[in-house]
Amino acid sequence: MSVKILAIDTSTEHCSVALVVHSQWFVRREVSPRGHAQKILPMVDEVLKESGMTLNELDALAFGRGPGSFTGVRIGVGITQGLAFGAALPVIPVSTLEAMAQGAYRQAGATLVAAAIDARMSEVYWGRYRRQEDGGWQALESECVIAPEILVSQMNSEPESWYGAGTGWQAYQGELSGLPFRVDPGDVLYPDAEDIAFLATLAWQRGETVKAEEASPVYLRDQVAWKKLPGRT
Known part of the structure; x- marks a missing residue:
């Protein structure tokens, strides 16, 4: 991995920065419901100093583009x-949802991940992912914001067991218990800059x-709630 990338994420109450330099990792993270705008740049400075790098020596910057907190995602962008x-x-x-899938693999070796972030307003940000041989992830549906009871009604029964990542599993435990497949909620609650990197x-x-001017957030609200990706049944 001969690339130098700095990643930040402020999309949830978890604030994090990670720098990968030729397979070496420098990470800062903190759970902080507020103050991301004040915390993130000092974290950036810390990982750059620890690595001995400057911004100009990097290849690219990465960020959690959402979904997540409206304000938090905007700060990150x-x-x-x-x-x-x-x-x-x-x-x-x-994608912050895909980043949680990667976090589930990094921490628990999960290869089938159902990510659900509490989106407030009785909804979750939802996405399911299957790990691929190259280390990437296949999305099984379009990521969406959806009421748990509607999600349950639209899902098909499956024999596979899934690792549940995100705060949505705790916030809507009762509603999501009706899903027609097994989900074992784990300890990955938030997207993390290490996985984004x-x-x-x-x-x-x-x-x-x-280009920097083309970087944009993904909020999901006011979009079509849910649809299968092409080729999925």
Whole structure:
């Protein structure tokens, strides 16, 4: 992994920064419901100093593009754009739901992950992922924001067991217990910059970067609630 990528995530109450430099990792993380805008830049400075790198020496910046807290996602986009403009770096947006799938693999070896973030308003941000041989993840449905009871009614029965990642499993334990497949909720509650950085390295290898001005958040609200991806039944 001969790439140098700095990733940040402020999409939930978990605030984190990670820097990967030729397979070496430098990470800062903190659960803090407020103050992300004040905490994230000092974290960036810390990992850069620890690694001996400067922004201008990096290959790209990555960020959790959502879904998540409206304010938190905007903070992450804005800070990433500011840093990228200053250092003339490309940007890699990464799904926070997919990042939780990677976190579940990193921490628990899970290869089938159902990610559910508490979206408030009696809804969850939802996505299911299957790990691929190259270390990436296949999304089984389009990520969405949806009421748990509607989600339950739209899911098909499956024999496979899933690792449940995210705060949605605790917030809507009763409602989601009606899903027609087994889910074992785990300890991965939030997206983390370390997993965003890992996924960004795969995106970098595929040439999937954007200009700083093209970096945009994904909120999901006011979009179509849920649909299967092409080829899924």
